[in-house]
Amino acid sequence: MGGLLRYLFGPGKSEEHVNPHLVAAWSGPGQLPSLEPPTGPTGRHDIRNLARLLEQPVRAGRNPPQKYVWHASVRNHITDRILSDSQWAHIAAEMVAAVGIAPHGDPDAVRWVAVRHADDHIHIVATLVRQDGETVWAWNERLKAQTAARDLEQRYGLHQVGPVDHTSHRRPTAAEQNKSHRQGRPEIPRDRLRREVRAAAAASIGEDDFLNRLQATGVLVRLRHSTTNPDEVTGYAVGLPDHHTSTGDTVWYGGGRLAPDLTLPQLRQRWDSGPGTHPRGATKRPSAQHRADTFRRATATADRSARHLAEDPSGDEDDTASLAYAAADLLASTARAFEGRKGGTLTDASETFDRATREPYRRLPRHPHPAAGQLRSMSRLIAAAGRLTSEDDTTAALQLILRLSMIADNLANLREAQDRLHQAQAARQAAENLRAVAANAATALAGARAGTVPAPATRERGQPRGRVT
Incomplete structure (x- = not known):
């Protein structure tokens, strides 16, 4: 005292x-x-x-x-x-x-x-x-x-913060932050794992594909089986090879400890709501010359979804939830293609937008909107296309980012109508950040064409990945 x-x-x-x-x-x-x-x-x-x-x-x-x-x-x-x-x-x-x-x-x-x-x-x-x-x-x-x-x-008569809605993900504790600082880590393991899991979920067509993608990025995966039916997988946990307890054991994070919508039941529901999948469990990789076309197709799909959210001010909850979740997946894949695994300002905007999409108490949409499956399909195609390698790719990606900012704006209006003020604020912030990313990258592109600055978010295969700021 x-x-x-x-x-x-x-x-x-x-x-x-x-x-x-x-x-x-x-x-x-x-x-x-x-x-x-x-x-x-x-x-x-x-x-x-x-x-x-x-x-x-x-x-x-x-x-x-x-x-x-x-x-x-x-x-x-x-x-x-x-x-x-x-x-x-x-x-x-x-x-x-x-x-x-x-x-x-x-x-x-x-x-x-x-x-x-x-x-x-x-x-x-x-x-x-x-x-x-x-x-x-x-x-x-x-x-x-x-x-x-x-x-x-x-x-x-003060500023209205809004009621608790249980849509925020768990923040790193003080102990986690201090430990990461002592170890000289550039990023807190919980935050890195959440980004890796979200990117894998957005790019996956199903459970096996999801687990394989996580393991391919170097993330350790441990499955949880039912106590009554040992053959049934009921959950998962992830960890990093170099992140241990004081006794040398791996520090594991269950999906729900990373974000409310990253539990295995939530992910299964989202995968099941998509269109038919490739029989071999993979999405065909677009060729380099078709990568920009993939982004243009995704832009058209996002534009239709943005218009639907704008034209339905009452906001059917299942339609809104499914479209928002799918748009978050599309933005996560776009951020990975734009900035790579290390992330950057677009990845941060994706994290902010993700908060706005979650349903309270982990409620799942029972009847997803048909366009949600189309958005997820484009998310998988963009993930399969890989990193941007040309100005044409970047220009097409910037148009998609602007359409996603429209979705964020429209979602903010719906969240305000639902009195979900925390999520409305997150959607507004995400929309502003997305427009800022697009404006900064467009300026850098113009400078590159004029020969004054390097082009943004482009690299040849084998070169180190950079960050767009």
């Missing part, structure tokens, strides 16, 4: 803390002056008395937990107005009540304070032992706090 309070009442890591002070506490506004840490001759706050008062129930509690400090920051959007101390005090009280650690009107609840050291946010600090000696276990406090935040946004 002492260390946390010293940080909150201190200058911050970059002198960003301005006028740190209490705005609320468990004992009510009348006691704030007596709880406020005094300032010493050096200008530093003496937090010892406040820390002692907060920890009193812990020292007197019955079997208190080893980790008893609860800490949450509540921050406004950059576009929100500046709230007063009394408004932040009300928000803090609503938060601790919503998560269940200090219900309204409970005199024996935990002790807590709210510290403000900036215009746009507060920190709520509490100890998890009630004043009657019982320990509080804050179950599902994150979800409860987010629900309370959505309510407070409406009550105060």
Whole structure:
């Protein structure tokens, strides 16, 4: 507790803390002056008395937990107005009540304070032992706090973040980030594996093809079999040959730990929704002279899908979901052809767009739109065509990227109509990024024709792969 309070009442890591002070506490506004840490001759706050008062129930509690400090920051959007101390005090009280650690009107609840050291946010600090000696276990406090935040946004007329929709993929943990930094990795393994799995899924016609493609890229694959029927495969996990635990075991990631739509049942559903497959389980590779034609055909297919999304503002959920999923596959294959395995700005835009396409709670479309199968077919053809090798290829690919930006714009409108604000924001961001990629690459192409800069995203076979920025 002492260390946390010293940080909150201190200058911050970059002198960003301005006028740190209490705005609320468990004992009510009348006691704030007596709880406020005094300032010493050096200008530093003496937090010892406040820390002692907060920890009193812990020292007197019955079997208190080893980790008893609860800490949450509540921050406004950059576009929100500046709230007063009394408004932040009300928000803090609503938060601790919503998560269940200090219900309204409970005199024996935990002790807590709210510290403000900036215009746009507060920190709520509490100890998890009630004043009657019982320990509080804050179950599902994150979800409860987010629900309370959505309510407070409406009550105060603040920026609407939107309800939790369970469509985001899991972010790398702090431990994963620190480990990757120590090992000097250019990319966190979870992120790299998600990109490899998504590219393989977008290029595959079925399960065997998917697994073979993963293994061909050097990804380790482990299948999970049913406990009741050992011959039935129910899932998979992937890992990297050089990514191990402290005991030397491979670190495995199941498909669902990479993204909600990368579980094996989800992938099977998407493969089954496509058109008929090649009898030998492969897609015929377009020749180099036909590669640009492949992109042009994909552009026409994407244009029809964009028009369908624009002309159906009500948005049949199955049609929207299947078209969005298929467009994400097409964009993933295009990004791989444009930038290669190392990725770049187009690959990042593909990741952003992917968030906008997912259905809440992993719901699968029951009746996919016919155009979804056509989009997936073009995704496989582009994956089979390989990297871009000429200006004609690049020009055709840029037209496809612009059509995909139209799909992203139309999908954003539909997500807003569905009140799925996180996904609407992701779709808008993806559309902007796609247009930026197309504009930058077109400028580079023009420069290449004028002889001033190298052509973008082109290389001869055998040359090292580059990144378009």
